Amino acid sequence: MTAVASSIPPTWYLLLASAVFCIGLFGVLTRRNVLYFLMSVELMMNAANINFVAFALYYGDLTGQVFALFVIALAAAEVAIGIGIILVLYRNFGTTDVTVPAEMRW
């Protein structure tokens, strides 16, 4: 396993992570439903995690992996908060479409 992981050149991890990140970003830009928006953001964060884990392995220090765990926890917290906000949003605007609440502008 470790052998396998280390046999793959780090560049590929970078590419993978970047790919995942871009997918997430694409979702953010295209999806109007706030939940999808949220998930896409999660995807972007996990792309970062891939890097951390991979390069922790590459450099052989644990900081990256530990930090990845932190990130996961924070992401969870963020989602929790997000859901809460989405709830009140739905109560007030009766929708989860992010483009609808645009009363404040300019």
Added chain:
Amino acid sequence: MVDAFAYVPAIVLLPFFSFLVALGAGRYLPKGGAFGGIAATAGSFLLSIWVAATVAGGRAYNETLYYWAGEGGAGIGPTDIELTFGVLIDPLSALMLVIVTLVALLVHVFSLGYMNDEGETGLPRYYAGLGLFTASMLGFVVADNLLMAFMFFELVGLCSYLLIGFNFREPGPPSAAKKAFLVTRFGDYFFLVGVVAVFATFGTAQFAGPESFPALADAALNGSGSVAWTPGGLELGTWLTVVGLLVLGGVVGKSAQFPLHTWLPDAMEGPTPVSALIHAATMVAAGVYLVARMYGFYVLTPTTMAVIAFIGGFTALFAATMGLVKDELKQVLAYSTISQYGYMMLALGAGGYVAAVFHLTTHAFFKALLFLGAGAVIIAMHHNEDMWDMGGLKSKMPVTYYTFLAGSLALAGIFPFAGFWSKDEILYEALVHGLNDPLLLGGYVMGLLAVPVTAFYTFRMVFLTFHGEPRSDTARDPVPVRWNVKGPLTVLGSLAVVTGFINMVPVQKVLGLEGIDLLHLWLDNHWGGIEGLSSHHYADIGPYSSAYLVGGETGTVLVGAAVSLGLALLGLGLAWRLYNVASPTEHTAKLGGIKDVLYNNYYLDELQVWLAYRTEDVAGGANTFDQGIIDGVVNAVSSVSLTGGGRIRQLQSGVVSQYAALLTFGLVALLLVLGATGGWFL
């Protein structure tokens, strides 16, 4: 013994105090402070006599009394200059002091009658004005340098403004006052430039002494000295001519010479005594006096002399012609004033320094006399000045008539009255010097032509006013005048008769009597004076040489005198024929088209008004430009910024996914910029 010169400042200050008194306490004093003024001018008069006597005693005085600014010398580039006040007493200024104080005194006395009979309200203001006027003029007379002279020159202008505009509740006087100040101001602009130029050129503006600017100029011209500065490689002679002409601008303005004479006739809006003061002894005299004062500078530059002479001659004739057709008493006198000062300028330009001063003296007396006489008539006529409403006053007011007649004869230049001697000498000087100088000769011719015209309008005035049948009710029953009017008239009348005898040059020349040309001797430092300020000195450094007609000097004298007297009598006779009848009529119609031209003063006023309006148009244009373009740009900047802000805020569309897109876009852009500059992707 106590030194009279120590009291010279008092001569100036006494009237000034009367000004303060009248201004401050006038309304509590009888006659609005008149007596204060009389006392002050009387005091000044006596002091002036004393000063003159001292000068006659062979002494003169040239002291700097007060450092106005720049004590110790402040730099203007290479030169250090001081700005000072001082007193210069020489025969010329001593004589002038006497004249001014005397006329001022008489005018004050006369005013008692003239103003108070009017039940005038603003008397304190009036006497304050007279006091300040006298004080300024006296300060100008004793000034020992050009700057001080300019200062008091300006103050004289201010006073004329205040006095001409005395009846400010009527529309006329304020306008006349404004015109008087503005036109003279225009001349004074050149004068001021001239003063500054003198300082820049010589580093001093003293009139007298080895360090005076005429002396320095003389030295520089004959190579024994140099000046501190001449602009941009200008040749010295040329530059001095320019300076002289610049100063002359002020003279032309104040002495009402062509083309800046237009203010003077309007100035008749002022009370008549003021007119007497202005025309006889103060404001108008100031110009001529200035030229005489710095004559030593003018004689150095022939061009300037010629210009002065020509302007003078032309003005003499030009103004006289306009006097022909006027209907108001004072208007005629006004134009006669312009004309007479033209003679003086002619004299100065012709090198007739003494002649000019002589005429200044005689004219001061007979013109004051004429104005006061006119004043008396105007009192009698209930302030109606139209000569066509008068007539036949001869019998009603004999004193006025005979004094007025004396003055008129003097003005017309009839032997043996004062005017004859002085005018004759002027023409003589112009002739003998003019024979070598065509321009000067032109001046002489014009001066000569003016003689009959003068005589004509003078006696037209006399006849219309005093002779014939009364042409109105007021003329039939005029208001009697009192001692305070008759007194001054008598004094001046007698002076108008006798003043001529102080300088009977023709008699001297013809009969070969020595020492009766008192004024010549006086101005030639015969009894004393200041080196470099004598008529001989002027003649020596002057540009002119004399030439004579048949019969040499004596012959020329006789011919000249005969011609001018003859012409005068000719004019007188014509006036007699036309107007000395029971009920005279207008003869101006005979002049045809010329009449309108003369009535309208050759349309010079129109021209100046037109110029004023054009200036206002330019100003209006400038204003539009200022509001439209310059301020427009300023406001445009703000509006542009605000529109820009309006555009920018459009970015904030309110839709969050657009924010996400823009944000990503921005980030990518940043990436590209840095990537490009850093060259990462290579």
Added chain:
Amino acid sequence: MVNGLPGVTALLPALLLAATGLALLLVDTVRPDARSNTSMAIVGAIGSLAALAATVWLTASGGVSPDGGAVSLFADAIKVDTLGLFFTAIFASVTALVLVAGHDYFDDHTNPAAFYSLVTFAATGMALLAVANSLAVVFVALEMVSLPSYVLVAYLKQNRGSVEAGMKYFLVGALSSAIFLFGISLVYAATGSLILADIASASIEGLTGVLGVGIVMMIGGVAFKTASVPFHFWAPEAYEGAPAPVSAFLSSASKAAGFVVAFRVFTEAFPLEMAVSANVDWMLAFAILAAVTMTLGNFAAAVQEEVKRMLAYSSIGHAGYALIGVAALTVDGPANGTVMGAAMAHLLVYGFMNTGAFLFVAMAERWGVGRTFADYAGLWRRAPVASVAMAVFMFSLAGLPPFAGFFSKYFLFQAAIDNGFVWLAGLGAINSVVSLYYYSRVVKALFLDDPASPSALDAIDVRPTALYAAVVFAAVATVLLLPGFGPVIETAEAAASALF
């Protein structure tokens, strides 16, 4: 310096804030009824002031380290130095002001309790951020600041504006933190460390591009916190929609928190020499951001109708000014320390004047007068003291004497000029002229204009004492900081110079 104390004492401010937050929760649980408002305000204020006191004490006494320098804790993950303490002071003071003001603002709110604890926890996160020496700590602390902020913005659950603001803030925030995180991961990939010092010393062969992209993405994260272009979009809405005290908190403290990251991380992890040698010219990036940000903020602010939204844009503009502190840097430039120190000083002054301004708006909202300039017309008649205070804030924000904003702004400009960034200073000058225009509009409304109708101001019936106190205190501080500017600028300069 203070001997014989454990190094962890250096964290006293952060710990005190955390403790306060917990204490507030305790109070809330003990007395779950809403009337605990006052007591919570008091507790919160005391706690934050204690934190402030601790900070000042630490700064004055030269820290707890034997050599008087920085204290490193937890394997260099945390580094307490003057820079951190300086910013902690800002956070603590703003928190105190906001908590006090909150008492009146949430007076009639059903459940004010959470407000206090959330603010305090956010402040804790900021205090931690100020001393974070590792990208990991930076990110965690950043989230500690962000998550409560999202909730605070959406605090008024029944208010559409507040909710919309919260939503936008949250979404943009989540996106930004994701980008920031990815940036960190790339930096980690390129250097193999998260400790700033190690990153600086790491050798990057051939990974310039990765590092560069990572850095730019981190810039993005910073830009979000500091509400700078292009991550500013949330700010106008969030500040406008959020409860005014929260807007004050975000626009002053949270912004400063973003700047502490910028100042410390970029100078420590990517020193100027390295940035130049590795062709990762983040100073240029910040310069561009500064220019665009100040221009956009000020020009957009000039055309607003609502005071609160104007302040929101103006705070974007001020972010642009402060960015000069990380933009106008050159390798061993004469004034690197000065320019960054001036930026820090500006943030401190800004903490007072901007908070005060927003709190005045809070007061207006409490009174129920409208939100636009026109609604403020003639307010001085009913509230002279507060109006004078507002005038002080406005002139100070515009950089006019005799108020502290004058020095902070002009020292910033002069330092930029000293470093040769005349163009930035010039742009700043143009912007501050524009800002003078719209700030003076507020003063004009307050003092020059007459109320639309005589009854227009009758809405003002309550006298929110605590709000008044907070506003007046902020005003006094804004004035006194002009004569007392010496210690501020000198401390800031010293702290900043230590980074180069």
Added chain:
Amino acid sequence: MILEALMAAAFVGALTVFLAPDEWAGRLAFAISLIPFVGSLYLWSGFEAGGNALLGGDVAYATQIEWLEVGGRSVSWFVGLDGISLPLFVLTTFLVPLAILSAWTPVDTRQSQFYGLMLFMEANLLGVFAALDFFLWFVFWEAVLVPMYFLIGIWGGPRRKYAAIKFFVYTNAASLLMFIGFMSLVFALGDSVSSFALPEIAQAIAAGGLGEWFGIAPDQVALFAFLAMFLGFAVKVPIVPFHTWLPDAHVQAPTPASVLLAGVLLKMGTYALLRFNFTMLPNQASMLAVPIAAIAVISVIYGAMLALAQKDLKRIVAYSSVSSMGYVILGLIVFTEYGVGGATFQMVAHGLISGLMFMAVGVIYNTTHTRMVGDMAGMADRMPVTVGILVAGAFGYMGLPLMAGFAGEFFIFVGSLSAPALPYAPVFTALAMFGIVIVAGYLLSAMQSTLFGPFELETDYEVGPAAFHDVAPLAVLLVAIIVLGVAPDIFFEMIRDAALPVVEGVTIDG
């Protein structure tokens, strides 16, 4: 410490008056404003400093206290007076009490605020003339804007808000430009200066301390700095074409504010020009002598022409101020003792005269409630004393000898006609001098149509003479103008002394 005491008196006085009830705010403010005046007279009597404070001369009543240090350069509380600043200092303390008196009649709302602001402004104005440290000076310089903004904006005429904001923003923009210019100059000096003290900086420049700055040659830096500062101050002076804020501000401002605006605020601009541009960078100045002189002449003539076109008395005086300031610029650029000294003297003279004019117009306005030339006539009939003084003041404005205005202008002309530092000096001087004719033109016309002739005015009340406390300040000003005109040396002496080093600073080539 006496300077500080005077400023503090004004400042504390301002706070006191703010809190005082409206009923006696005016009297209180007047009483307080007398303290700085008396104090400044004491300063004047004891003044014997020689030379120019910036160029190594003595600094009278100096105090220097380190304030703070930024970027290795110290900012200090550094105040003091020399022959140039003392007259302006006295002018300020002299004008403020009179301006306060002139406010008693017209100002009837929010009085305590009004008088408080007046005193606050005085404190800052005194600071501007006394400060010798750049940042200290700049604090006062900018702080002056704030009270003026309120004075115009609250108590002004119909378009007061527009005028206030225009004045506020325009002049502030100028200050920023000037700031950048000066800073680049300071930093080009590098380590040769260790503080923002103006004397140190000026002497460092004179000693050739200017170095290369980010690859820009010293001369370029100096030139840039000169231009930036010149433009910055040109707005304040104001010099054409940066003058358009002035008429708006003047016409809208209440009389007392106009008095201070024309009397002192404009002088801030010329004072700063003298202190910064012409004292610190004389050679750049003489390099640009011809264009600057041209601007000066244009200001004189163009301003006068604009005044000629106005119908509002206040606008007339406002534009004529632009004209008069042109003379000052001309005097400064010629770099002769009479020129620079005369320019400084003219600052004081014009301060008094324009103050008098605005006050007199204000007094008339109080009764007529109009300033339009067409709306009234023959005012002399009803308000003889006021009109008398107004006429006197007008003649002072026209440069009547033995009044302060003539002295100032004549010094400038004498200094400029043959100035070696200015090419074509005679031409410029002669052109500028023609202003004295135009000024006579518009003032006399305006007076003729408003003051003289039969009395006309549409009112429903009896028009009578003005109250004593309205006329008194006019009379006092007139006396001061005449005294200064008869004995200019009471100021000119010390001014010359301080101006000479400035003149010697310029090197004339050829």
